[in-house]
Amino acid sequence: MLWIPIDRSLDIPLYRQVYQQIRENILNGDLQSGERLPSTREFSSELAVSRNVILEAYDQLLAEGFLDSRRGSGTFVAKGAFLKQHENPSTFHSLNSIEENINEDNIINFRSGIPALDLFPRKTWSKLSHSICNEIAPSNFGYDLPEGRLELRQALSRYLLRTRGVDCHPEQIVITSGATQALTLVSKLLLSPNDAALIEDPITDDIQSIFKASGSSLYPIPVDEYGMRTALLPEDKNPKFIFITPSHQFPIGGTLPIQRRIHLINYARKNNCYLVEDDYDSEFRYEGPPVSSLQGLDPAYVLYIGSFSKILSPALRIGYLILPMHLIEKCRKLKWFSDLHTPSLDQLTLARFMTEGYLERHIAKMKKFYKNQRDFLIHCLNTTFSNDIHILGYSTGLHLIAELKDIHFSKELLKKIELYDVKVYPVEDHSIIKGKHSNRIILGYGHLSKEDIATGVFRLHQALYNTNST
Amino acid sequence: MLWIPIDRSLDIPLYRQVYQQIRENILNGDLQSGERLPSTREFSSELAVSRNVILEAYDQLLAEGFLDSRRGSGTFVAKGAFLKQHENPSTFHSLNSIEENINEDNIINFRSGIPALDLFPRKTWSKLSHSICNEIAPSNFGYDLPEGRLELRQALSRYLLRTRGVDCHPEQIVITSGATQALTLVSKLLLSPNDAALIEDPITDDIQSIFKASGSSLYPIPVDEYGMRTALLPEDKNPKFIFITPSHQFPIGGTLPIQRRIHLINYARKNNCYLVEDDYDSEFRYEGPPVSSLQGLDPAYVLYIGSFSKILSPALRIGYLILPMHLIEKCRKLKWFSDLHTPSLDQLTLARFMTEGYLERHIAKMKKFYKNQRDFLIHCLNTTFSNDIHILGYSTGLHLIAELKDIHFSKELLKKIELYDVKVYPVEDHSIIKGKHSNRIILGYGHLSKEDIATGVFRLHQALYNTNST
Numbered sequence: 001m002l003w004i005p006i007d008r009s010l011d012i013p014l015y016r017q018v019y020q021q022i023r024e025n026i027l028n029g030d031l032q033s034g035e036r037l038p039s040t041r042e043f044s045s046e047l048a049v050s051r052n053v054i055l056e057a058y059d060q061l062l063a064e065g066f067l068d069s070r071r072g073s074g075t076f077v078a079k080g081a082f083l084k085q086h087e088n089p090s091t092f093h094s095l096n097s098i099e100e101n102i103n104e105d106n107i108i109n110f111r112s113g114i115p116a117l118d119l120f121p122r123k124t125w126s127k128l129s130h131s132i133c134n135e136i137a138p139s140n141f142g143y144d145l146p147e148g149r150l151e152l153r154q155a156l157s158r159y160l161l162r163t164r165g166v167d168c169h170p171e172q173i174v175i176t177s178g179a180t181q182a183l184t185l186v187s188k189l190l191l192s193p194n195d196a197a198l199i200e201d202p203i204t205d206d207i208q209s210i211f212k213a214s215g216s217s218l219y220p221i222p223v224d225e226y227g228m229r230t231a232l233l234p235e236d237k238n239p240k241f242i243f244i245t246p247s248h249q250f251p252i253g254g255t256l257p258i259q260r261r262i263h264l265i266n267y268a269r270k271n272n273c274y275l276v277e278d279d280y281d282s283e284f285r286y287e288g289p290p291v292s293s294l295q296g297l298d299p300a301y302v303l304y305i306g307s308f309s310k311i312l313s314p315a316l317r318i319g320y321l322i323l324p325m326h327l328i329e330k331c332r333k334l335k336w337f338s339d340l341h342t343p344s345l346d347q348l349t350l351a352r353f354m355t356e357g358y359l360e361r362h363i364a365k366m367k368k369f370y371k372n373q374r375d376f377l378i379h380c381l382n383t384t385f386s387n388d389i390h391i392l393g394y395s396t397g398l399h400l401i402a403e404l405k406d407i408h409f410s411k412e413l414l415k416k417i418e419l420y421d422v423k424v425y426p427v428e429d430h431s432i433i434k435g436k437h438s439n440r441i442i443l444g445y446g447h448l449s450k451e452d453i454a455t456g457v458f459r460l461h462q463a464l465y466n467t468n469s470t
Numbered sequence: 471m472l473w474i475p476i477d478r479s480l481d482i483p484l485y486r487q488v489y490q491q492i493r494e495n496i497l498n499g500d501l502q503s504g505e506r507l508p509s510t511r512e513f514s515s516e517l518a519v520s521r522n523v524i525l526e527a528y529d530q531l532l533a534e535g536f537l538d539s540r541r542g543s544g545t546f547v548a549k550g551a552f553l554k555q556h557e558n559p560s561t562f563h564s565l566n567s568i569e570e571n572i573n574e575d576n577i578i579n580f581r582s583g584i585p586a587l588d589l590f591p592r593k594t595w596s597k598l599s600h601s602i603c604n605e606i607a608p609s610n611f612g613y614d615l616p617e618g619r620l621e622l623r624q625a626l627s628r629y630l631l632r633t634r635g636v637d638c639h640p641e642q643i644v645i646t647s648g649a650t651q652a653l654t655l656v657s658k659l660l661l662s663p664n665d666a667a668l669i670e671d672p673i674t675d676d677i678q679s680i681f682k683a684s685g686s687s688l689y690p691i692p693v694d695e696y697g698m699r700t701a702l703l704p705e706d707k708n709p710k711f712i713f714i715t716p717s718h719q720f721p722i723g724g725t726l727p728i729q730r731r732i733h734l735i736n737y738a739r740k741n742n743c744y745l746v747e748d749d750y751d752s753e754f755r756y757e758g759p760p761v762s763s764l765q766g767l768d769p770a771y772v773l774y775i776g777s778f779s780k781i782l783s784p785a786l787r788i789g790y791l792i793l794p795m796h797l798i799e800k801c802r803k804l805k806w807f808s809d810l811h812t813p814s815l816d817q818l819t820l821a822r823f824m825t826e827g828y829l830e831r832h833i834a835k836m837k838k839f840y841k842n843q844r845d846f847l848i849h850c851l852n853t854t855f856s857n858d859i860h861i862l863g864y865s866t867g868l869h870l871i872a873e874l875k876d877i878h879f880s881k882e883l884l885k886k887i888e889l890y891d892v893k894v895y896p897v898e899d900h901s902i903i904k905g906k907h908s909n910r911i912i913l914g915y916g917h918l919s920k921e922d923i924a925t926g927v928f929r930l931h932q933a934l935y936n937t938n939s940t
Contacts, residue, residue, distance in 0.1 A: 082732070084736075139587060142784055143779075257535035291530075291534045317812070339650055345786070
């Protein structure tokens, strides 16, 4: 008789335990082709389970072809169901996360680009998403268009014209799963192997990786406190596009002046290339009204990227890409083959959040909040470091740059700083041509409490100037 | 004095109207570098608006660099802000949708793969998503891990072991934005230019496009009513993987027997290639218990793809990819560069939907519903076509195959059928090697009412045999 250990303490149904073990025995050859299995009656009494348990197990094994049933003569192991076993090297080692944990105990982390997560408007959002889910027509639960919901594209087109001077028809918009996907689509849309693109230097590694994935070459254009130095645009590279973050250059923080914007447009027209405008952090401008987009200057040459990660929440994964009309069809196809479309209910919730005026109210509120944070950080820095610090890139966004006199943020120094339970990010990490920003660090402040900001600045000062304590 | 038409009936703030028109005048050269603008006091009285309107407009133009302000002497047009204008060829023609509209008036559409959208459990879903949004810690609104929420991966790992015999640790799962993204990740993960992969024939165009995007060659293996004919696997192709839909081959509908599954595993071991198992439609098996996965036979060689599109809703865009451990790190990176991660709140809602038992109850309910639909469709077909029809691929899923005696589903015939307000899909559309399935059509039934099914079958019969009416 087949020996099948039954464990009633397990969360696995009894028939499944019987099924799995017979299956295992067949696959490893313990039960061989042609062998007769016990009748359901004898087997159930042997295992002290109900006959149904055995019947169900046999049925499944029959359906899967492990067993043959011959009327009148019983149940047999089928032919060809033996599979040589090998050692399964399933070592479940813990993975290094790409994302680092920003909630490490006690460490104050000045990481940039994280909004104040505790101020996400969860009551309004959950109320709207609840209504949407209950009110929409059933067809909305089906497959949708790759470019996204018309409701959201219409709301966006109105919002962007009003607040950013972006000149686009809803048909020029493709809703993406965040700005990262928009960048990936741009890369696939415009770059082929051996193509060239011009980028800002410094810039994030992620953006370089995304553009390089197409096999193209990237040429860095240096950035100063006003953004890309357009006077240095090369005439011999024949780039497919220039990538820029004109509202708040990442990381240096400059806002591109109109003269450089016009230079870019003229360069694009002359060299027949596109401008890829990542309108990073544009909503949170604390000095003066927001600067209008590059896209508004010449929609025919600009691909415009935006995201709701900073103004609402990165967890939503909603962004958008605005394109000249002749690129739309290709982009829709690329989006379709990426993930068909961005989740519909989230898009509809966001569209209602916008049309009912919640977004602009939320942005206004957050702008006040972040300005306050920024002013406090600047105050702490100036008080603590006085003449040793120069602050730049602070007019916009959720981070600023601190330049420290006679400090070189080497790997050793950064390690030392971490020993003081504070984490800062050197600009040099984002530099392509190294050595120009070695005394600069990026300080993100959107997600920190005032207490954390004060303590963090204090700890940083200790780490830099208190040579005795380590 | 500058002439600025102000239109109080517009939805655009007055300062914005002033701002936009001055900006336009500067860009097109009507206002030239060095020109002095009227003072805010005179200009506001001229335009009959409050002085604040002009102040705000000037402030923005100053911030953007269009204007210069010289203390004591006034406000001037800045240098270098002129941009040659060109005709903007913005022709907003209507786009052809990639997705076709399945709700065309009056047409009964037997398209496959669409679940019964009106039975989406919207009350439960909206209730859970509302609670999630209000209860979770603020950190959940931030950036998340590329592989997806641990809660969902744990729930999936338990669910798949219990229902599909899939043997995986939560760390082997990457949550994707639908099965399409999982396929795209597989393609990037395993295929380089000039690599080979083996696929089923017939197969969908989308899957071929996704795999071909990597520059690799696809070799079709013919499919019969039991799925891929593994005896025809070539020994000389050195494929990176074999793609299969073993639960319910799309489109033919066969379920792969254990002998062929073992053949595939042995082939993979011998040729050191992977098996990519798209466990398409596995949940809705009407005859006998569900057949266990290929993945469960040898987790080291199988990449397993699943999705919630059919069992819940395609609009959610949630799927998953299960990989051998050594491929996980590369896959996480690819997911990160695609869209960082799948939206967190949706993942958390789904995890709770699963752990609270709603998913399995919903599937059980839908299985009963679809079986009823299927039985009714088979009944209608048999009654209407009697001896002229052979039905196959009906044991599982949301579609079946109808094979019609002496009928060749040519383009002309399909057009004629559409004139009868019914739409069917020829298997030949999915064939790589043409001519083998010309008398077969795919009939999807999940989304249709019984009345539509009956009428649709009647119309199809009319179209095929009533030669007088057109």
